[in-house]
Amino acid sequence: MWTGEAFVRGAPLPAAFTGEDHPVVCATWAQAETFCAWQGKRLPTEAEWERAARGPEARHQYPWGDAAPTCKRAQTYECGQATAPVGRHPAGVSPEGVHDLAGNASEWVADWYHPKTYLWTPRHNPAGPDRGQVRVVRGGSFYDGPGYLRASYRYGLSPQWGYGTVGFRCAR
Template sequence: MALIPAGKSQMGSRQSLLELRPHDLFNTDRHTLGPENPAHEVFLDAFYIDIYEVTNAEYRKYIDATGAKKAPSLENPNFDGDQQPVAGVSWKEATAYCKWNGKRLPTEAEWEKAGRGKRPIKYPWGDSPPDSDKLNYNEEKMKTMPVGSYEKGKSDYGVYDLSGNVSEWVHDWHYPEYYLFSPKENPQGPEKGQYKIIRGGNWRNTADYVDLTYRNATTPSQKSNGIGFRCAKNASE
């Protein structure tokens, strides 16, 4: 795991949603695609986050130990490699895995800080545009890649695949205007909601949807070969 030190970092973007996502001009669903502005500063206590997305091999150990249901990625030859990220697990299943492992899902704020650090950059590697040397996106591979495959795409804290490969469940419930009133210290998201936030683009997404401020959400029961997760824990634990 990577230690993310306590301190301030920026969340969100100063650009409007339509400036960021021009293709959503006529089809944006405000209930699942929340505004990424206003940009705002938050303070987070120190925490640890997994350097890599949880893999199929790691999830198989969990299944063997607990009798949990198999993830769809374990039964698809394009997605079942030991070092490919587990995909097709619900928010509840991801939460249960992290808990079994003595961890939890990262908050939305923690996830973004792991990618941006102290810099208000657009991507984990900086502000240069995405390309196939930095991430798995735009259906170039038509499948997930082994975690940690993109050395040039890791963040300043050494965290891999925060852009591309699989999108990732985080702890928070979704509310479109949450950034307007979120706490300035250790935000945890709304207390309740209908949808859970997923962060980071995946192997299918175009360049418009792989930056660190991109917010999407879906029902907690959703399962997709484009959604996986990683775990986190408090530094004090």
């Protein structure tokens, strides 16, 4: 967990992260999937997440457009050392009206990660690999700088661990 000075595995979650209106972080991929199922929903696919971030025309660098990230648009390392309440950055809303797709918490999605997924899948609604070692995480977090807030930014993490910078959202 991020203590404000360092990441410490197993450290208690600081109070700055635990507000009812903050994103849930430190959930494993399976915990995120289970919570969504309990709500009658599911984790979004990577393609759904990117569509929500970029809109129907997929032409912008960030969820809000091409303007550089600011603290009015996203919760980043420049804006504080913890997550912020969900929706605190209305200038960062995506074309689909979705809040916090850049900054605050990166997010688990349903897909397995492969670094070359976009080279060998169809351009429309690409599906990731059927299996793998790590799951896809999309979006940047409060810990990240501008380069990690791009709508196209993706990486893989071990699904067995929860991370202080990674949360999730559910899809219908």
